Amino acid sequence: MTYDVLIIGGGPIGIACALEAKKKNLSYIIIEKGALVNSLYHYPETMTFFSTSEKLELDHIPFISKNPKPTKQEALEYYRRVATSNQINIRLFEEVESVKHHDQFIEVNTNKTSYATHNIVVATGFYDIPNKLGVKGEDLDKVKHYYKDPHYYAMQNVVVVGASNSAVDAALETYRKGAHVSMIIRGSEIGQRVKYWVRPDIINRIEEGSIKAYFNSEITEITQSEVVFRNNKGKETSITNDFVLALTGYKPNFKFLEKLGVKVEAENNYIPIYDPQTMKTNVDNIYLAGVICGGMETHKWFIENSRVHAAMIMEHIKN
Incomplete structure (x- = not known):
């Protein structure tokens, strides 16, 4: 046929x-x-x-x-x-x-x-x-480009990369399941296209310190125990980490x-x-x-x- x-x-x-x-x-x-x-x-x-x-x-x-x-x-x-x-x-x-x-x-x-x-x-x-980060360590098992269920990350140090809808949802949900969440964000604010009923929630969680956000920053390396990133002034920082949710689109x-x-x-x-x-x-x-x-x-x-x-x-x- x-x-x-x-x-x-x-x-x-x-x-x-x-x-x-x-x-x-x-x-x-x-x-x-x-x-x-x-x-x-x-x-x-x-x-x-x-x-x-x-x-x-x-x-x-x-x-x-x-x-x-x-x-x-x-x-x-x-x-x-x-x-x-x-x-x-x-x-x-x-x-x-x-x-x-x-x-x-x-x-x-x-x-x-x-x-x-x-x-x-x-x-x-x-x-x-997925849009890859293009950094050393991105192929480690701890790095995920897809996010399914927040319970998996309970009681873990989680880095969420990005500030879009998927990244914000993952940050809020894993935080509420007991994860210690940090966000590494290339821009200076949470994305304007984030769902209007969710955006105030993530901003409030960041302002109160429940979720740590590093704006104007990009990851430079991922190791088994840490994430290394640099801000737009060239300062390099490393934080303890168990999982990376690279939700960059x-x-x-x-x-x-x-x-x-x-x-x-x-x-x-x-x-x-x-x-x-x-x-x-x-x-x-x-x-x-x-x-x-x-x-x-x-x-x-x-x-x-x-x-x-x-x-x-x-x-x-x-x-």
């Missing part, structure tokens, strides 16, 4: 693309290298969304939450039910390895089999590749885009080249959807404002 469209990525936007393909009577398949909505599955267990539930809905299918802001578990339940009730055609735990263009179709090879399709939609998000898989032939603007935060009216890239019959469209500007696209990509893409393919 040759599909009308093959969607790479089984997150919320990939599912949205599948729903739109069904509405347009286009044959489709989703290839996802992990679990259903894999990125959401790997979010911290206690995570609460910034958006309200209606802004996370797909295809006007109601997302009912008992909280003003839905939790990770509620989102997993919602997207799972959307996928199962609509009998979404998806292959999980299958990874795309290569893509080859032929005259009449595109051949997509995975680690399990191969597919033929007329079009490809890349909806792979950005959560798979994530980036899309640019190497995969390059393998597909999709151009990115290196001088402009690696934003991929695409038509904003159709989401078509510089490569014939390859489209982008979701967060990956923002390149390194990972705060630009979210579920709530990139759901529209699905309809734009499927309309263009149908026509």
Whole structure:
């Protein structure tokens, strides 16, 4: 079978693309290298969304939450039910390895089999590749680029790197589970994009001394027992440490885009080249959807404002 469209990525936007393909009577398949909505599955267990539930809905299918802001578990339940009730055609735990263009179709090879399709939609998000610190000792087991559960860090000396939503959540949650928390922050303040109901909390904890924050500072080395960092005046400090949560953000898989032939603007935060009216890239019959469209500007696209990509893409393919 040759599909009308093959969607790479089984997150919320990939599912949205599948729903739109069904509405347009286009044959489709989703290839996802992990679990259903894999990125959401790997979010911290206690995570609460910034958006309200209606802004996370797909295809006007109601997302009912008992909280003003839905939790990770509620989102997993919602997207799972959307996928199962609509009998979404998806292959999980299958990874795309290569893509080859032929005259009449595109051949997509995975680690399990191969597919033929007329079009490809890349909806792979950005959560798979962490932004590394690039310092000695970063490869130690004590350094974590993903954060799951605060209980693990109880009674430990924890350094949290960064001042974004994920870093602030980790600092507050581990502190409240009994960790001794220090934050090493490159800038001069807690990030302005931190959730508005959380930002005052972390500022108050820092001001009262419950959480120690080192602003205008960067880590220079990590050892088994310490973290060494330097401030913007050149002063170097070391503190005792058991774990480092390097929550400095994530980036899309640019190497995969390059393998597909999709151009990115290196001088402009690696934003991929695409038509904003159709989401078509510089490569014939390859489209982008979701967060990956923002390149390194990972705060630009979210579920709530990139759901529209699905309809734009499927309309263009149908026509």
